Amino acid sequence: MFVSTSRNIDTFCPLGVAELFTVFKNDFIDSTLTITKNSISYTIDVKPHITCTCPFAFDEKAEKFWHLITTDINANRSNRVNPCISPKERKRRYDTARSKRIHWIKPVIEQWHTEPAIRYFYQKRGNKVNLVLWYTNRNFAVIVRKLSNSSDRFLVSSYLIYESEVYRYKKQLKEYEKNAPLGIEWF
Helix, strand or coil: CCCCCCCCCCCCHHHHHHHHHHHHHHHHHCCCCEEEEEEEEEEEECCCCEEECCCCEEEEHHHHHHHHCEEHHHHCCCCCCCCCCCCCHHHHEEHHHCCCCCHHHHHHHHHHHCCEEEEEEEEECEEEEEEEEEECCCCEEEEEEEECCCCCEEEEEEEECCCHHHHHHHHHHHHHHCCCCCCCCCC
8 A cells, every 4th residue: 555644854964965865775776676567576776976066065976866855946936046056956946845755656657557546648848758657546747857868767847737637647547548659668
């Protein structure tokens, strides 16, 4: 059974960021996470070698970590500016909702094909194919992207689906289920 609670910490402070990074490190760096369906498995690669300096501790943290706890600056959410100094990640804002749910990502990936509350659909964005894993009980999405013909799939993002966006996700899911397979699926 999938269990989800939000972390109850002040995440936008040195101790909070350290706790979030511990979760990220345990789930994605110190252990191998795979996404599996039937007998086919792909390794999730968060590219931990691509880093930027953490302004709280002045040590290197994976850019993907900052990406998971921030949102696009154009998302019009009233969150604080991302402290990551990487030019790419600097265009994002700290997102408390994402941060407090960082520990949901691994169970969603591990249980996506066995948990009925996790629905999925494939989405083509330009020349890239995303697998959208939508935990419908909590309106939380994890995006896994196929970047090449390699056997690795890369964790792209995760986020809370706000009430105003639920209709769009339901529509995309219904359209995918109606027309599947589309020929872009990996599994």
